[in-house]
Amino acid sequence: MPRSVWKGPFVDGFMLKKAEKTRASGRINEVIKIWSRRSTVLPQFVGLTFGVYNGKKHVPVSITEDMIGHKFGEFAPTRSFSSHGGDKKAVKAKG
């Protein structure tokens, strides 16, 4: 069995506390600012919005089921790259 499997996913302890606190408050437009890019996205984070620090600002990341198992840092790149929009479409997320 690989080491990463028996150890389980890594997540900084305070993340769970913050998520629990925000969920209990019921404030849906609240962004939980975090610096822990190394933490793994857990199922209990689904539906919350985290502001993941990219070294300059907090990038809002709304957690969906597809992101479970990935690290928060994957969704907030530290190097900026902008391209022309072309015919790209933005899809408005529900909820």
Added chain:
Amino acid sequence: MASVLRTIMILLGRIVGAHGIKGEVLIHSFADEPGNIGSYGALSDKSGTRTFKLRVLRMTPKGAIVARITGIADRNAAEALKGVELYVARDKLPEPDEDEFYYADLVGLAAVAPDGAHIGEIIAVQNYGAGDLIEIRITGRKETELVPFADRFVPQVDLKSRKVVVVMPVSAADDKEQSDR
């Protein structure tokens, strides 16, 4: 709405060089699917004076498009086009589905609060893999704010009056706790 959008030109690609000796060109495509650059009919340059009818041949391993342009038959003519930007009129793009918006339609819209107060202007749309984010330049401030493009943060998009209603995200109260870094 079509008449409002008719004059908007969208940059779809740039000719970056010639390919081969038969007049083929290399194009850096900004289209969502790079090969779709030729599917919107004839493209034009920035001024709109020259039009280019493309036929996409293939894609290179580095992602550039190899295409043939009607009327360009040799390498010299192809090289002369290097640097030309290819635009398409907004009204030539198909209408997006409900809750879908072209980046080009969103950029430039005014962001207003639910009470009507002016917040700023949308300057870009980003996607880092966790859904679309609108980047708003707050009036009177240099830095920008990213807001998730979701119903709870952007409840209304009104392209006719060129504004979006934005509920700015608020930070959790305990964010400044240094112990959590």
